[in-house]
Amino acid sequence: MKITTAINGQKKVLSVEPNDVLLDVLRREGYKGVKEGCRKGTCGACVILLNGKAVNSCLILAVRAAGQQITTIEGLGTPDAPHPLQRTFVDAGAIQCGYCTPGAMLSAKALLDEIPHPSEAQVREALDGNLCRCTGYVKQVQAVLAASRILKR
Amino acid sequence: MQQILPKLTEYFRPRSVATAITLLSKGKGRRVPLAGGTSLALSTSRKITGLLDLSDLKLRYIKESQRSIRIGATAVMKDLCKHAAVDRVAGGVLQQAAHAVGATPTRNLVTVGGNIVQLFFWSSLPVALLALDATIRIQGKSGRRSISAAAFFRSHPKRHLAFHELVTEVVVPKTSSSCGGAFIKFARTHTGYAMLNVACVLERRGRACHNVRLVIGAATALPFRLRKVEDLLENAPLTPSLLEQAKSMTAQIVKPVADMRADPEYRKEVAGVLVKRAIQEAWARAAQTQAVSGGRKRRPTASRKRKSSGGTA
Numbered sequence: 001m002k003i004t005t006a007i008n009g010q011k012k013v014l015s016v017e018p019n020d021v022l023l024d025v026l027r028r029e030g031y032k033g034v035k036e037g038c039r040k041g042t043c044g045a046c047v048i049l050l051n052g053k054a055v056n057s058c059l060i061l062a063v064r065a066a067g068q069q070i071t072t073i074e075g076l077g078t079p080d081a082p083h084p085l086q087r088t089f090v091d092a093g094a095i096q097c098g099y100c101t102p103g104a105m106l107s108a109k110a111l112l113d114e115i116p117h118p119s120e121a122q123v124r125e126a127l128d129g130n131l132c133r134c135t136g137y138v139k140q141v142q143a144v145l146a147a148s149r150i151l152k153r
Numbered sequence: 154m155q156q157i158l159p160k161l162t163e164y165f166r167p168r169s170v171a172t173a174i175t176l177l178s179k180g181k182g183r184r185v186p187l188a189g190g191t192s193l194a195l196s197t198s199r200k201i202t203g204l205l206d207l208s209d210l211k212l213r214y215i216k217e218s219q220r221s222i223r224i225g226a227t228a229v230m231k232d233l234c235k236h237a238a239v240d241r242v243a244g245g246v247l248q249q250a251a252h253a254v255g256a257t258p259t260r261n262l263v264t265v266g267g268n269i270v271q272l273f274f275w276s277s278l279p280v281a282l283l284a285l286d287a288t289i290r291i292q293g294k295s296g297r298r299s300i301s302a303a304a305f306f307r308s309h310p311k312r313h314l315a316f317h318e319l320v321t322e323v324v325v326p327k328t329s330s331s332c333g334g335a336f337i338k339f340a341r342t343h344t345g346y347a348m349l350n351v352a353c354v355l356e357r358r359g360r361a362c363h364n365v366r367l368v369i370g371a372a373t374a375l376p377f378r379l380r381k382v383e384d385l386l387e388n389a390p391l392t393p394s395l396l397e398q399a400k401s402m403t404a405q406i407v408k409p410v411a412d413m414r415a416d417p418e419y420r421k422e423v424a425g426v427l428v429k430r431a432i433q434e435a436w437a438r439a440a441q442t443q444a445v446s447g448g449r450k451r452r453p454t455a456s457r458k459r460k461s462s463g464g465t466a
């Protein structure tokens with residue numbers, strides 16, 4: 001079946017099977033920033049924004065994306081003009097292997113869109129669905145707080 | 154990688170409950186409701202040939218009336234976590250239970266209907282809804298019915314719900330300010346699956362507890378009330394020795410199962426500790442709400458929420 005969605009602000013017509021999972025469809029369409037991790041909704045590597053909310057794309061059937069707005073990491077900033085989160089993640093050393101980064105950054109973006117100046121506790125809660133096995137979480141939390149200060153200005 | 158729902162050919166997105174029920178009826182059990190999809194998207198069932206997406210049924214709401222809070226079946230955990238009226242019910246016990254479900258991206262997906270119909274051993278909401286004496290509203294081809302949470306969770310909901318029936322709403326009675334409650338999830342990490350869940354709701358009058366409702370989940374396949382412990386506490390001054398009695402009585406009553414997370418002996422002992430803790434927390438929150446009627450503003454709940462999810466015994 002054919003569905004129409006908006007991915008990173010661009011209209012897309014996708015052809016999907018009823019049991020296609022959104023994670024696979026997005027990767028098939030070239031959005032390789034959506035990572036496959038556990039496929040069970042636990043690790044958060046596949047997190048995307050669906051209508052602005054952070055969700056696990058491995059737990060969503062692609063047909064449900066019809067008429068919805070999707071944001072992947074490809075929709076955040078450009079190499080020349082990175083999003084504040086992309087700058088602060090690099091500056092804080094919150095990235096090592098990078099596998100969890102797209103998901104974590106999108107979780108952070110959903111938070112900052114809803115609460116521009118979150119407390120540290122709110123940042124920790126927003127990132128609670130994104131497992132990182134390299135740097136740990138302290139630097140990620142610092143990066144999100146730093147981005148919120150940049151956005152304040 | 155095993156393919157999910159290999160026999161799936163149909164996807165419907167009805168716009169009314171009536172249409173949804175007609176479509177389900179025609180499916181003869183091979184079409185099922187799709188709510189958050191967090192368990193269906195992992196299913197490899199060969200029986201399911203059609204999905205009925207509930208997203209457009211306008212069941213995502215939380216409505217407050219004088220005596221109760223009505224929660225639509227497709228309200229998600231995140232909605233419950235940030236709703237002021239939900240937070241006020243029995244010291245925030247329902248909000249704490251919703252907060253104990255998975256992590257943020259899953260709490261954005263998991264629905265109230267899905268969490269109670271797809272009852273897992275470790276599921277959170279059923280435990281809180283039993284303690285709150287909630288009512289479940291159901292609609293099927295022969296009309297509507299309402300049943301108590303006690304009846305709904307007496308056997309697995311999937312066994313007694315007809316294939317053409319939808320859970321449409323959960324109704325939670327409002328509580329007075331002398332009523333407190335607590336939900337405690339015991340897990341290795343705050344986003345992990347529970348080894349035990351305990352919910353307690355009680356009324357505080359003077360030095361004694363009344364109408365105590367204690368529920369334990371993740372000890373056995375279905376959550377259940379600890380009636381003997383409730384009776385012990387009824388109208389009795391809450392002394393340290395009474396709490397100790399409640400603790401040891403719980404450990405005696407509970408006959409937990411084993412799984413990879415914990416063996417029965419461990420679960421028994423922890424169950425006693427958690428019950429004691431839940432009673433204490435519920436009691437303390439009843440006091441706090443009492444203080445509110447004395448004119449002081451409620452304090453925000455964020456810190457309280459965090460304290461009670463996860464943790465170690």
Ligand SMILES: Cc1cc2nc3c(=O)[nH]c(=O)nc-3n(C[C@H](O)[C@H](O)[C@H](O)COP(=O)(O)OP(=O)(O)OC[C@H]3O[C@@H](n4cnc5c(N)ncnc54)[C@H](O)[C@@H]3O)c2cc1C
Nearest residue numbers: 041186188189190191192193255264266267268276277320
């Ligand atoms: C990583 C992870 C961690 C989790 N941790 C927890 C946890 O700690 N505690 C907890 O309680 N839960 C937890 N969950 C959620 C739980 O496992 C289920 O996935 C969830 O409760 C299902 O809800 P859903 O809305 O996604 O239902 P769906 O997957 O859409 O549906 C589940 C079943 O219920 C039926 N159904 C759904 N809605 C209705 C309705 N209104 N009427 C009739 N039938 C209906 C469906 O047909 C299906 O059979 C976790 C999930 C994940 C992925």
